[in-house]
Amino acid sequence: MTYPNIIKAEFLSRTNRFIAEVNVDGNQETVHVKNTGRCKELLIPGCEVWLTEPGTPNRKTRYDLVAVKKSTGVLFNIDSQAPNKVMREWLDTQGYDKVIPEFTYGDSRIDFYMERREEKYLLEIKGCTLEIDGIGYFPDAPTERGVKHIRELIKAKNAGFNAAIGFVIQMDGVKEVRPNIATHPEFATAIEEAKTAGVKVLFFTCHTEPDTLTITGMTEA
Numbered sequence: 001m002t003y004p005n006i007i008k009a010e011f012l013s014r015t016n017r018f019i020a021e022v023n024v025d026g027n028q029e030t031v032h033v034k035n036t037g038r039c040k041e042l043l044i045p046g047c048e049v050w051l052t053e054p055g056t057p058n059r060k061t062r063y064d065l066v067a068v069k070k071s072t073g074v075l076f077n078i079d080s081q082a083p084n085k086v087m088r089e090w091l092d093t094q095g096y097d098k099v100i101p102e103f104t105y106g107d108s109r110i111d112f113y114m115e116r117r118e119e120k121y122l123l124e125i126k127g128c129t130l131e132i133d134g135i136g137y138f139p140d141a142p143t144e145r146g147v148k149h150i151r152e153l154i155k156a157k158n159a160g161f162n163a164a165i166g167f168v169i170q171m172d173g174v175k176e177v178r179p180n181i182a183t184h185p186e187f188a189t190a191i192e193e194a195k196t197a198g199v200k201v202l203f204f205t206c207h208t209e210p211d212t213l214t215i216t217g218m219t220e221a
Contacts, residue, residue, distance in 0.1 A: 001089060002211060004052070005053050006050050006067075007050065007053070007063075008048060009024045009031075009063075010022060010047075010049070011047045011065075012028065013045060015030075017036045018032060019033065020065055022049060022063075024051070030061055031051055032061045032064045032065065033065045034079040035129065037078075037080075037130075037141050039068075039078055039129060041130070047069060047070075049065050050065075051066065052211075074131070074171055075209070075210065076171045077171070077213045082170065083125050084111055086206070086214065087123075087125050087166065087215070091112060099112060100113040105152055105156055106155055107152070108148055110149065110152065112124075120160070121162040121164070122156045123165075123166055124150070124164075124166070125168060126166070130180065134173065134174060135174065136169050136177035137177065138178075138187075141184075146187055146190075147187055147190045150165060150193075151190065153194060154197045162200075163194075163199045165199065166204055169206055170213065172208055176203055176221075177203055203219050205218075
């Protein structure tokens with residue numbers, strides 16, 4: 001996945017979940033943050049961030065903030081739309097006969113439905129942007145929607161689907177994602193129930209550049 005244009009800026013402050021102030025070549029600019037998570041360990045005043053300019057007519061902000069360099073020097077893609085985009089690109093190389101995004105199953109929309117011959121698959125994708133001591137954690141804020149999706153995957157598995165939840169790790173050097181029990185214990189419980197039911201938990205490692213995100217491998221928990 002590639003951004004068509006990217007520029008570096010200095011992060012100043014975050015006004016709310018959607019808006020931040022940055023310094024672009026000496027000018028203060030209000031930008032859209034493409035991640036509603038907390039990202040408090042990443043978006044620290046003075047850090048390096050990268051912006052893309054979509055050029056969409058009638059936008060309130062000129063730029064989207066899509067990447068940030070952590071104090072450790074590791075670059076993080078924090079675009080919440082990037083995991084599904086890069087996953088679609090990856091799935092298209094995996095020999096499926098059919099790949100359908102945003103597939104309605106039960107009371108939820110699951111990110112991907114796939115078919116390969118007689119086999120049917122459901123795959124829910126979560127982007128991981130929280131890293132502590134080389135381990136990824138999810139979520140960084142409570143997610144009732146995430147728990148709901150896991151419950152649907154369990155139902156799908158019981159109905160005969162190949163069901164999986166995949167974590168796209170939006171940084172280099174991290175190979176594992178663990179449930180963030182302190183932030184949302186119910187999510188951790190749901191993950192364990194899913195594993196018991198036969199739902200696969202997959203980790204997708206990535207290489208991150210300011211203007212690209214690329215899946216480099218997959219492992220199963």
